[in-house]
Amino acid sequence: DAGVIQSPRHEVTEMGQEVTLRCKPISGHDYLFWYRQTMMRGLELLIYFNNNVPIDDSGMPEDRFSAKMPNASFSTLKIQPSEPRDSAVYFCASSLRVTEAFFGQGTRLTVV
Amino acid sequence: AQSVAQPEDQVNVAEGNPLTVKCTYSVSGNPYLFWYVQYPNRGLQFLLKYITGDNLVKGSYGFEAEFNKSQTSFHLKKPSALVSDSALYFCAVRVFYGQNFVFGPGTRLSVLP
Numbered sequence: 406d407a408g409v410i411q412s413p414r415h416e417v418t419e420m421g422q423e424v425t426l427r428c429k430p431i432s433g434h435d436y437l438f439w440y441r442q443t444m445m446r447g448l449e450l451l452i453y454f455n456n457n458v459p460i461d462d463s464g465m466p467e468d469r470f471s472a473k474m475p476n477a478s479f480s481t482l483k484i485q486p487s488e489p490r491d492s493a494v495y496f497c498a499s500s501l502r503v504t505e506a507f508f509g510q511g512t513r514l515t516v517v
Numbered sequence: 518a519q520s521v522a523q524p525e526d527q528v529n530v531a532e533g534n535p536l537t538v539k540c541t542y543s544v545s546g547n548p549y550l551f552w553y554v555q556y557p558n559r560g561l562q563f564l565l566k567y568i569t570g571d572n573l574v575k576g577s578y579g580f581e582a583e584f585n586k587s588q589t590s591f592h593l594k595k596p597s598a599l600v601s602d603s604a605l606y607f608c609a610v611r612v613f614y615g616q617n618f619v620f621g622p623g624t625r626l627s628v629l630p
Contacts (some may be wrong), residue, residue: 409560412615421524424544436616445596445625447622448607448620450617450618450620451620453616453617455616460616460617461617471550496560496561498561498618500615502616503549503564503568503611504566505551506551506563507562507563508553508560508561509560510559510560511559512562
């Protein structure tokens with residue numbers, strides 16, 4: 406398996422624009438996690454899914470953030486409108502129950 | 518609430534010396550514990566895990582960790598550090614009922630030649 410695949414790797418956008426981050430989990434994994442990493446706040450869980458159903462979205466910072474998982478092989482994290490404070494590295498990870506999570510390479514988002 | 522603490526922001530060790538990166542946790546029920554490593558501009562890479570069984574677990578690149586239930590600790594160790602081990606290390610606990618991962622703040626390891 407190619408591992409967890411995220412796209413794009415880098416995104417630079419202007420404040421107010423919509424940003425969509427994409428993730429393809431490892432085939433067969435039934436848990437998918439979205440994390441955000443910043444120097445100030447470290448690694449934060451934004452939302453996670455089990456069998457394509459959102460289980461806990463309490464980490465989503467505001468209504469500007471939304472995440473979907475329309476099927477077992479694809480998830481999106483959308484920010485609309487984007488703000489400079491959203492600049493961070495966003496990671497997607499997938500796992501089976503109980504086992505370790507496998508992380509993608511991340512998307513570095515810069516909002517100017 | 519579940520939490521993970523890594524009391525040292527930075528650990529410096531000389532190449533060839535043993536290293537320890539500390540982790541303590543607080544969780545309801547039996548913990549599933551993990552260590553990850555992150556190199557610059559990369560995602561987190563899994564090193565090792567404790568689910569059940571032997572308290573000493575061995576993982577990738579010569580790393581090992583010891584689960585200590587009474588001290589609620591899961592320290593990462595390596596007998597002989599390499600310069601290439603320099604990276605950011607994260608301890609994590611997976612809560613059984615919710616199944617999400619809670620990560621510690623990370624410890625930056627620097628191995629000096």
